[in-house]
Amino acid sequence: MRSDEVVVEGWSRPRPDARRLRIDVVIGVAVALTALVNLTLTRSAGAFHGNPPSVPEQIVWTVLTTLPLCWRRRWPDAVAVFISAMFIIGQLRSTPEQQLAVGALFSAIYSLGAWGRNHRRAHWVRSAIVAAMFVYIGISYLIALPGLSAAEFVHASGPVSPILAALINGVLVNMLFFGFAYYFGELAWTAERRRHQVEAQAAELVAAHEEEAARSVLHERLRIARELHDVVAHHVSVMGVQASAARRVLDRNPAQAKDSLGAVEQSARTAVDELHRMLGLLRHSDPLPDSAPPPVPSPRAPATARDGSDPATAPTAVGLDRLPELLDSVRGAGLETSLGVFGEAVPLPESLSLAGYRIVQEAATNTLKHADATKLDIRVRYHADELELDVADNGRGTGRRTTGGLGLIGMRERVAAHDGTLETGPRTGSPGFRVRARLPLQRPAPASTPINANANAG
Incomplete structure (x- = not known):
């Protein structure tokens, strides 16, 4: 088993190829640059929450939250944990750039589910990240609640308490956010495993087909060898016996020797005729079936068949x-x-x-x-x-x-x-x-x- 393969329940997923890794680098750099542009626009619009840090620090947290996407499929575990930590720290420091940071967090959790080297470990790491995020959200709410006043909800008009509505809304939105990140990562991993299973089954079918074809070829060769042996061996044996008899009686009984040599000649012709028929049958595209009758000497003179073929090559029962x-x-x-x-x-x-x-x-x-x-x-x-x-x-x-x-x-x-x-x-x-x-x-x-x-x- 190669060290660069994912192992889970007997299945190994290869690491992303070089082309995908290069694409990740391009995407990570593009997201980081876009986040810096968005940070500039946010600062220009004055959309601050709390007391933001200095501009250099804002740039640092923005880059640290988004640029690690360059390695999201190379080291998915480390990237997911790092981006999550940088996101929480950036939130605590009131960094104004949040839109691209949220997208980077979603992509990191998704990539961990889809490309984690160990799927069981990826499950627990994602669960720990989600739990840490909700702990952070809960602590943030607890810290913010004492400072809330009725003036901040002057336009509230629903039947639910404004503070309770804000809490439920925040929890619901975050549940959907992390739920979708987890679900789509799991879906991508499952789809890849099923694709691998289909390819493996297809490979097994191809291998089984090739093995069956090889067995068929071997079986056909054995059958051909057996038929050739049966067709020729008998006549050659008769020729040997008759030639030996002719040699023994040639001097004292020329007539008997002549008869023996005639039998040798006839056996030779029969053997050649049967070989010719056998080879003619083998020229056909269809394999020789078990039930196909073997070639034998034809008592009739050669003629042209209706389909244009030589009947000398047609088998006789x-x-x-x-x-x-x-x-x-x-x-x-x-x-x-x-x-x-x-x-x-x-x-x-x-x-x-x-x-x-x-x-x-x-x-x-x-x-x-x-x-x-x-x-x-x-x-x-x-x-x-x-x-x-x-x-x-x-x-x-x-x-x-x-x-x-x-x-x-x-x-x-x-x-x-x-x-x-x-x-x-x-x-x-x-x-x-x-x-x-x-x-x-x-x-x-x-x-x-x-x-x-x-x-x-x-």
Whole structure:
């Protein structure tokens, strides 16, 4: 916390800036000069009360009462106390200049309320000044009362006693004077605090908006990374397996090697096509929604869309209904695959169907890359309140794949996005590795057609 800030109930008000301090100096000097002019006019008009002091003393008290306004916001406590003391002394000395002195006293009390460094202390200092003023007024009345005569009230005609009327009038006027000085100072301080609160709230809203935007950007980047990984990793893994097979049989079985290389070529084209579609989707101004279907190869030749855009960049729905196509590519890499669907298939929202497809795809990709397996068994179970995906192989179930890799991270993120659970690890009682995901079923509008029949491919 800076030493030049006002502290009150957790709020700090900065000191006045240099421009305001310069304005105060100009105002203080102008008021002092005007008070000296008014003193000259008052003396010239002979408007004296009591026995005034000498002219030099009158000038001294006039300057001391008004000139401190130059520092009314720099040192509001000291200025208010000093001007109040000089005002009382000037009154006791019967200085003829009073109009500007009264204005200086009002400004000093107001400035203390509006700019006091400690608001609680400013309250007590103002209260003490007002109390001192009323004590002075009371003593002045007590001293003046014995010297009053009926001749001084010769024109009195009201129903109230002239002396009582004068006392009440003096007290009432002074109550209004000091009351307004206190009230307007408090009002200025409260308005400044509310302005600060509004600015603080606005700053908090801006910071929250920026933080939310940063989170959205990070979330979008993670989703894009996950989609790119899911789109490319599978095809690259198939290419690696097929290229390895072609290399092993190239000399003794050129025809089989040719088929493997053809599969590599097809997988490469598919991967490039999907990358092209993914990048085309990312060029759109709207962020990729969670429910947006990912890009897949289009079976049709490129054409120009009605809106002038290339349909090659338009996404095509991918979901659990495309699992047979996924297994075809896995089977082409040399794995024996089986797919079973159990329970009554229900329409799934696009996001859930996409998540299920990507989970199975990643599990199959990991089997190709790490498991040295010969069989892959995929089971889709529709329960009453959840969708279960079970992918198991007969490879090396060592648990090596349970912690690392972007693929498993992506699966966990997809499962967590749907409030589901994911189990990964070696199979129990038999060799191999298992991925089991459970995703709660909801009731969205039908988006993609689920698999509705058992299928086995060998």
